[in-house]
Amino acid sequence: MTTLLKLQMNDNLYLKDPQDTELGQKIVRHSIQLIDELGLEGFTFKKLSVAIESTEASIYRYFENKHKLLVYLITWYWTWMEYKIDFATNNIKDPYERLEKAMKLITEKKCYDNSFPDVDETALQRIVINESEKTYLTKQVDHDNKFGLFKGYKSLCGRIADIVSEINPKYPFSHSLISTCLQAAHQQVFFAEHLPSLTDHKDAHEEVYSRNFEFIHSLVLKAIQK
Amino acid sequence: MTTLLKLQMNDNLYLKDPQDTELGQKIVRHSIQLIDELGLEGFTFKKLSVAIESTEASIYRYFENKHKLLVYLITWYWTWMEYKIDFATNNIKDPYERLEKAMKLITEKKCYDNSFPDVDETALQRIVINESEKTYLTKQVDHDNKFGLFKGYKSLCGRIADIVSEINPKYPFSHSLISTCLQAAHQQVFFAEHLPSLTDHKDAHEEVYSRNFEFIHSLVLKAIQK
DNA sequence: CTTTGCTGATAGTATTACTATTATTTAGTA
DNA sequence: TACTAAATAATAGTAATACTATCAGCAAAG
Numbered sequence: 001m002t003t004l005l006k007l008q009m010n011d012n013l014y015l016k017d018p019q020d021t022e023l024g025q026k027i028v029r030h031s032i033q034l035i036d037e038l039g040l041e042g043f044t045f046k047k048l049s050v051a052i053e054s055t056e057a058s059i060y061r062y063f064e065n066k067h068k069l070l071v072y073l074i075t076w077y078w079t080w081m082e083y084k085i086d087f088a089t090n091n092i093k094d095p096y097e098r099l100e101k102a103m104k105l106i107t108e109k110k111c112y113d114n115s116f117p118d119v120d121e122t123a124l125q126r127i128v129i130n131e132s133e134k135t136y137l138t139k140q141v142d143h144d145n146k147f148g149l150f151k152g153y154k155s156l157c158g159r160i161a162d163i164v165s166e167i168n169p170k171y172p173f174s175h176s177l178i179s180t181c182l183q184a185a186h187q188q189v190f191f192a193e194h195l196p197s198l199t200d201h202k203d204a205h206e207e208v209y210s211r212n213f214e215f216i217h218s219l220v221l222k223a224i225q226k
Numbered sequence: 227m228t229t230l231l232k233l234q235m236n237d238n239l240y241l242k243d244p245q246d247t248e249l250g251q252k253i254v255r256h257s258i259q260l261i262d263e264l265g266l267e268g269f270t271f272k273k274l275s276v277a278i279e280s281t282e283a284s285i286y287r288y289f290e291n292k293h294k295l296l297v298y299l300i301t302w303y304w305t306w307m308e309y310k311i312d313f314a315t316n317n318i319k320d321p322y323e324r325l326e327k328a329m330k331l332i333t334e335k336k337c338y339d340n341s342f343p344d345v346d347e348t349a350l351q352r353i354v355i356n357e358s359e360k361t362y363l364t365k366q367v368d369h370d371n372k373f374g375l376f377k378g379y380k381s382l383c384g385r386i387a388d389i390v391s392e393i394n395p396k397y398p399f400s401h402s403l404i405s406t407c408l409q410a411a412h413q414q415v416f417f418a419e420h421l422p423s424l425t426d427h428k429d430a431h432e433e434v435y436s437r438n439f440e441f442i443h444s445l446v447l448k449a450i451q452k
Numbered sequence: 453c454t455t456t457g458c459t460g461a462t463a464g465t466a467t468t469a470c471t472a473t474t475a476t477t478t479a480g481t482a
Numbered sequence: 483t484a485c486t487a488a489a490t491a492a493t494a495g496t497a498a499t500a501c502t503a504t505c506a507g508c509a510a511a512g
Binding site for chain 1: 264265267268356357359360362363364365367368371376379380383384398399400401402403405406409410413414416417420421423424425426427438441444445448449451
């Protein structure tokens with residue numbers, strides 16, 4: 001059996017914690033499904049309210065707008081990833097091994113995690129691939145950042161960059177390297193599916209993830225070589 | 227004196243070539259200024275029509291919608307970059323030197339190019355930094371791609387990847403490497419300004435570009451080492 | 453038993469992203 | 483010079499979006 005867990009999220013991401021009520025959980029569950037299906041642009045609170053058999057007004061009591069809801073979902077994903085990396089690298093001494101584990105977790109195709117019954121991680125990973133950049137590529141990025149909305153992503157990036165610094169304390173671009181790799185981890189999957197000439201991952205679908213791991217892992221190792 | 231040039235763009239990007247008429251040029255000029263100022267989300271054809279002292283209906287005769295207009299502007303930028311790289315690497319034999327030139331051109335801060343009086347390249351680079359991903363992160367990406375809307379970007383990526391292959395024909399990830407770097411070239415500038423903990427480029431504004439060149443250039447060289 | 457808070461129901465508004473129609477201006481040609 | 487065609491301006495209109503506001507019913511907590 002699996003332990004049911006609740007990830008601690010920044011208060012500013014929501015007006016009312018959706019993890020606390022049944023309606024909130026329904027909002028999360030169905031918004032993942034709908035954003036995955038329709039894309040962020042096609043997704044509206046109206047459509048979501050129909051899906052959850054409630055009203056727009058009720059959704060607005062949980063999330064200020066659809067942008068905040070998106071940031072909430074993406075942050076959940078990065079927080080989950082950091083938790084997984086912590087869990088998997090706990091008690092491992094060798095930083096190379098920890099780095100490899102982290103890269104593997106970042107790049108692998110996600111499947112359903114029983115600890116979080118409300119979240120379809122497979123669909124959420126697709127949302128991360130397709131929509132995550134839209135969380136910060138806005139005019140309100142500085143405002144959102146001031147309220148800590150991107151803490152999840154920054155924390156994950158810092159965590160992995162620390163492993164890099166442990167391996168080679170003189171490498172001057174640990175944060176840039178890791179933020180670039182986090183980006184590449186999903187961007188290359190997107191390209192493989194939609195714009196394949198921008199990648200070298202042209203094979204069967206499942207193989208894209210392992211090829212991408214090879215690409216990113218070797219990129220990092222060579223970059224930080226002493 | 228400088229030669230006035232016209233970049234050849236894919237027909238499918240517009241309904242009527244804006245480079246052919248005064249109104250079209252005004253649309254391009256003011257849309258760059260307005261998108262830079264308001265962001266893509268805040269930008270509307272209504273506001274543009276006020277800026278150019280014309281009407282929405284007239285703009286719709288040139289561009290199907292604001293997404294197509296954005297793709298047009300971004301494609302112009304990448305086509306321009308490829309032209310600059312061609313120009314600068316012409317007659318250079320050494321592929322390392324050509325690669326370095328290309329990386330330098332990609333990462334440097336752009337300033338006004340007299341050959342194209344209608345385009346404010348400084349503002350356009352900011353638009354590329356803030357909005358370029360939104361061109362393909364949509365549900366219609368496959369449809370748009372079928373009509374060749376991303377040819378400019380793909381062509382530039384392929385061009386630089388060829389230099390990589392010339393240096394090390396055995397490196398298996400030349401396209402992934404270059405698409406990752408093209409992305410990092412603007413993403414890191416964005417992070418330096420808005421989310422600095424995701425980079426190591428925390429210095430004065432102008433220096434960000436040269437630090438970023440160092441980061442990306444060394445990343446590429448180490449990655450493709452034999 | 454009452455208060456509080458949550459939810460649902462309903463309504464309404466400003467803005468957006470278009471489309472359609474007609475009038476006017478301009479440019480090219482007979 | 484007159485005629486024609488194309489481009490543009492002016493105007494109007496529509497469906498959908500992204501909210502905001504109000505109020506009533508219901509359940510749980512004090």
